[in-house]
Amino acid sequence: MQGVRFAQAGRKEHVVYITIGKIISNPPVLYYCIRGGTTSMKYVVNAFVGTLRSIVRLLGLSAMAAFIVAGAVALRHMLETPQPLESLLPGEAHLYRWQHGHIFYKLAGKPDAPPLLLLHTPELAASAYEMRGIMTLLAADFRVYAPDLLGFGLSDRPDIDYSADVYTQLCRDFLSQVVRQPATIVASRLSCNYAVAVAATSPGLCERLALISPVALFGDQPEETRLARVLTAGLLEAGPVKSLLYPSLVEIPRVMARLGIGLEKPQMTSATASSNDAPFDYIYATTHQFGAEHASMALLAGKLVRDVSREIEKVQQPTLIIWGAGDLERTRHIADQHSTFWGAQQTQMSLLQGAGRAVHEDLPEIVVKTLLQWSEGGISQVLQAASVSESADASGVNGATHRAKEPPASIETAHSAPHIEAYCMKCKKKTVMLNAHEITMKNGRTAVQGVCAECGASLMRMGRLVPGYPQTPV
Incomplete structure (x- = not known):
């Protein structure tokens, strides 16, 4: 509060205590302040300056408080690091001595089975x-290799310049020096970029390519986003920032636990970790390791993203893309941007209902069923919808009705062939209907019901199926 004096003609001088906000928002008051002359303007300026000083003082106190809290969190994180960490995956434990450190991996399956890299x-x-969720099931038919990437899990976490090129080279070296024969690569999310790069540049190492939720597969980022990442990369990887920010990020589960939202303080031991507690225990333990912040902060700085928009057009291996219907909603533009790859005859897609980005964690049995059918040449459609409910089993992957001997179809031929179209409320446009079948409504009328080929939402339209064309309505 600042005292602002102003005089009115024929009246005594009064002192009116008003805030800066009231001066600005009240034109008559501001007018009288200005008419009051130099003295009045002086008080107005002093009021502004005083308010600005108060704001700066509050910001300084807030920054100091945040710094103290972050320092306390970092100190506690340091005192609780390292935590005992043990792999919970099935199979034999092995170490691969790589140029940047030891890579821990689990190996499961028969020695003479075809190799598969997760x-x-x-x-x-x-x-x-x-x-x-999928390793044990895949080990029945494959020789499965499941490494922890450098900087994560039980692998070494050196303080190096982490980048997408580092992980691409790790995948290439692991295949050539450990697997030592062409393998099927099953990659998840950001690792799909590394798998595509290896398949395109070293085709002799990759026999087949399965991409699970490849949301970062295409690096079509605006120039503003790229510039922001370049500017923030150095800041995020600076020593003091890294030491304070990373502990704050990984201590969020502890804060949630104290609020009654998450878990209580976990104790990671293989003997006491139940199946329900194990994910939380393992997450807590793996984030409390020496050097755990290096790769994670490089990820936040955007250094682990690789643009493979050119390399992907060179991929010749049979490729399967598995999407969760909930995740495909925000990535429908991908097929239009890279129609050459998505429409290629060797590329097939499977759309699974009831799953999001982590489709292999949500529906492991169905994902494995899809992979096995694909490896045997059994998937014949570009998009395949699996209707999933609580009572569904692994056979739900065949929820879409397809002709058994239909040849693989590209996106272009799929859209040019006879098909059902219906208006999708979620996509807000007409889309192709998959898994079309006739139903009888309560009023006795016949309708065609199915799922949207783009988002997986349920579709329905009035009419019947034309005899001989099970996917074409009258």
């Missing part, structure tokens, strides 16, 4: 544990 996505608290 690549988890690099993210905060990431590790090959992400593949726990």
Whole structure:
């Protein structure tokens, strides 16, 4: 509050205490202040200056408080690091001595089975544990390799310049020096970029390519986003910022636990970790390791994203893309941007209902069923919708009715062939209907029901199916 004096003609001088906000928002008051002369203007200026000083003082106190809290969190994180960490994946434990450190991996399956490499996505608290749901099932038919990427899990976490090129080279070296024969690569999310780069540049190492939720596959970023990442990369990887920011990020589960939202303080031991507690325990333990912040902060700085928009057009291996219907909603433009790849005869897609980005964690049995059918040449459609409910089993992957001997179709031929179209409320346009079948409504009328080929939402339109054309309505 500042005292602002102004005089009115024929009256005594009064002192009116008003705030800066009232001066600005009240034109008559501001007018009288200005008419009051130099003295009045002086008080107005002093009021502004005083308010600005108060704001700066409050900001300084807030910054100091935030710094103290972050320092306390970092100190507690340091005192609780390292935590005992043990792999919960099945199979034999092995170490691969790479140029930047030791790479831990699990190996499962018969020695004479075809090799398959599982690549988890690099993210905060990431590790090959992400593949726990599908590894055991795949080991029945494949020789499965599941490494922890450098900087994650039980692999070394050196303080190096982490980048997408580092992980691409790691995948290439692991295949050539450990697997030592062409393998099927099953990659998740950001690791799909590394898998595509390896398949395009070293085709002799990759026999087949399966991409799970490849949301970062195309690096079509605006120039403003790229510039912002370049400017923030150095700041995020600076020593003091890294030491304070990373502990704050990984301590969020503890804060949630104290608020009654998450778990209580976990104790990671293989003997006491139940199946329900294990994910939380493992996340807590893997984030409390020496050097865990290096790769995670490089990820936040955008250094682990690789633009493979050119390399992907060179991929010749049979490729399967598995999407969760909930995740495909925000990435429908991908097919239009890279129609050459998506429409290629060797590329097939499977759209699974009831799953989001982590489709292999949400529906592991169905994902494995899809992979096995694809490896045997059994998937014959570009998009395949699996209707999933609580009572569904692994056979739900065949929820879409397809002709058994229909040849693989590209996106172009799929749209030019006879098909059903219906208006999708979610997409707000007409889309192709998959898994079309006739139903009888309560009023006795016949309708055609199915799912949207783009977002997986339920579709329905009045009419019947034309005899001989099971996907074409009258």
